[in-house]
């Protein structure tokens with residue numbers, strides 16, 4: 516077969532792009548060589564519909580073992596008795612949980628998208644908002660933190676069957692205990708989607724959602740630093756609360772409902788190459804080096820938040836407990852949108868993403884906010900002392916947003932700085 520130079524040249528260029536820039540997108544990371552290798556392996560050739568030991572295809576004796584290692588390591592990482600590592604993505608993990616717990620038309624609750632929630636928590640353009648009836652809770656306008664009083668009122672009023680904790684653009688920890696109380700008051704299932712802070716939670720830096728939430732979903736490619744994918748977990752299995760029974764008349768356990776919601780509910784054959792790679796990544800996440808890494812992620816985020824605040828930027832909620840922060844540009848630059856900043860910074864090889872801020876006066880296409888995070892630059896080996904220089908460069912670009920000479924100068928500085936760091940420094 517002729518080598519596909521067209522595509523491989525682009526892959527080479529993408530690697531150069533990643534090497535040369537400062538990656539501040541809070542949901543991105545750089546994986547290790549062994550995580551990458553497992554993903555690009557012959558495991559992709561195998562069909563394995565079903566679960567380890569219960570497949571619909573022959574020849575699964577090896578992939579059964581890699582999938583079991585992934586399950587066991589995730590179980591150890593999160594102290595979870597039930598793990599399903601097959602969801603192709605975070606959104607699909609969530610779709611499966613909703614399918615297992617709700618009937619079309621049922622009411623559930625999630626954090627408002629413009630307040631930091633995720634599309635798969637009830638957006639009208641996502642299956643969660645099309646098939647079910649979402650009710651959104653919000654953050655408090657003054658504190659920027661989840662308004663648990665408002666949430667409790669809405670729980671009492673709407674009696675949701677399921678409540679989702681978790682967000683994509685929220686820099687504070689969660690009060691899972693309080694949410695569990697609210698869920699119990701109406702017999703709702705409490706689910707946490709820890710896609711973003713999963714790595715910090717795994718290593719005990721944030722509150723443990725598995726202690727209070729019936730079901731926990733996550734992506735594997737954000738702070739967890741694995742391949743692109745999703746996962747569903749429970750600390751303990753439990754009988755489904757709706758009295759669904761098996762053909763033999765036994766009450767179905769939640770684990771069985773979740774497994775069949777993933778396959779055949781929303782997916783076909785699992786990606787065994789990605790699952791092998793998840794197993795490798797979970798092994799890494801259990802290591803001492805990873806613990807050091809994830810501590811550094813948090814230290815870097817705190818240093819970065821301070822640097823932005825010192826330069827007059829308004830961070831929603833006043834700071835961060837995790838790996839990211841949401842910046843409201845309006846206090847320092849009332850005329851400049853998140854979109855303008857994202858588009859300008861990318862020309863200086865600094866990647867961030869525009870983001871709605873709570874109670875935003877602009878549309879999701881413009882936005883007044885910027886989301887930045889430290890997981891990726893920390894993987895490259897950057898420490899706290901580099902956060903001020905980075906924020907200075909960002910501030911320089913925003914302060915001179917139409918100055919192309921300035922932009923060119925910052926880009927050169929960025930490229931020179933990042934030339935000293937490998938993609939994966941650990």
Ligand SMILES: *Cc1c(COP(=O)(O)O)cnc(C)c1O
Nearest residue numbers: 604605606633682683708710734
């Ligand atoms: C990133 C994210 C997801 C979706 O993950 P995909 O793998 O992109 O589908 C779901 N929920 C939350 C809270 C996220 O941040």
